[in-house]
Amino acid sequence: MIDLNRAKEIANKKLEELGNNTQIQLAIIDDEIVEFENGWLFCYQSADYVNTGNFGALISGTAPLIVDKENESVHITDTTMTEDFYIEKYNKYRNDPEKFQTEIHNVNVMEE
DSSP: OOOHHHHHHHHHHHHHHHHHHHTOOEEEOGGGOEEETTEEEEOEEEHHHHHHOOGGGOOSOOOOEEEETTTOOEEEOOSSSOHHHHHHHHHHHTTOHHHHHHHHHHHHHHHO
């Protein structure tokens, strides 16, 4: 089982990958980390916003990441539901990542 520091390393590595794709440096919002039974949920924003609080540096579409405590896997959620929703679905479908992704994205289709 990993600790929070290791989970943050994993999340930061994923954010670096995402940032490289978008040319925006991303950073975890430490005050918004949520620990739950099977992992941690990490919210993030542009590093400029996290470091300065400059509202002009806010970016949209920052779907929280989940890092699993046991297997160190990273899962990108979505932006339309609450953090509790994603945690509940992750706990339920943790052993079936494909089903987890299907469940969190199907709810968005059903509501349109």
